[in-house]
Amino acid sequence: MHFYKIACDNKEYLACESIGYIYSEGFWLMQNHKKAIEYYKKACEYNKGRCEKLAWQYEKIDDFKNAIKAYEISCDAKNNNACLRLGIMYENGENIEQDINMAKKYYSLTCRYKGGITCDKLEMLNQQEIIK
Template sequence: MKLLISLSLLLLVLSIAYPKDLFDKEIDESTIRILEKDCSKNDVKACIGLGLIYSVGNIELRDFKKAAKYFEKACNLNSGYGCNVLAGLYVFGDGVPRDHQKAIELYKKACSLDNGESCYNLGVIFEKGIKVPKDPQKAVKYYKKACDLNNAWACNDLGIMYYLGRNLKTDKRKSAQLFEKACKLKNGYSCEILGTQYEFGDGVKKDYLKAADFHTKACELDIGSGCYSLGMLLKEGLGLDKNHEQAKKYFLKACDLGYSKGCEAYKSLETEN
């Protein structure tokens, strides 16, 4: 019986540990046997591969208990990725009893192994007080480590804490630095917030060209407010040549992305013309 799974996902995890022709066809039981043999020899990539097969494979063959077993072995072999995924199984009770404290322990281990997603998850847990008392200091510690490990959402969320002065002293210059890093890591919300900071000189020197650049990046990442903001700069000729046709294009995209102000702005320009 064949298993349907994203080959690109498996190849990403297994890297060059196996010959390319092993994955030239759909993964079948002979492939699984090879991975099982290697996992039994403590090949962490093989264990993760099996965990992925049983957790995101063909739904008819999905077996979260088996997935948990292989992710647990990977975690015991000090795979931060394995610990992180296993923690998620404990959060949702997939293949293992639901146990948030166990999940937190696993996230902590994964974070100590430099898994940025786990560090970010811990930041959210301690900021929001999810099954633990709120602890802003721990949240900042974990967000910072996750951001240092290039987790875009951690940089974004830590930036928001500095921007709003939420459990931290307000520092909009610091927030701008964090938003810029998150934007480079393709977090569209950070691009848009930073664009707005430059547009209005909010914690940074007003710069319409930079504002346009960050609004453009946000729009390219399908943030409706970014498309709208870029459209407004084009409509008013702020930092860019005034261009109502281009403005309409961005207003329409904002509208298509569900941002109502974009719909209104598009209709207004259509009426004017």
């Protein structure tokens, strides 16, 4: 932990993430979600694409408003996993008002960044809209 903290203080986002994970899961130390968020926030500050970890931690404590904000920051930094999670949340109305257009927006970004199954999901939503 000592060396992780030194690295994190020197803006090494992976070190900050590691500390956040240790606190989040309670490895070696007592589980502490507040401390986990503190370190995930630092990682997010140092690398916007890594805000997904912060969002994930917010979801664990049912703070979905902040989770969505963190996912949006990470998605804007081209983190396809964050975009995918937002798409799923909007499609299913998971802790956010269901909005198929927003789901398609985020699936489209994920498709653009990575391709694969998300492109199929986007096509399926577009087909459902045509059928209606």
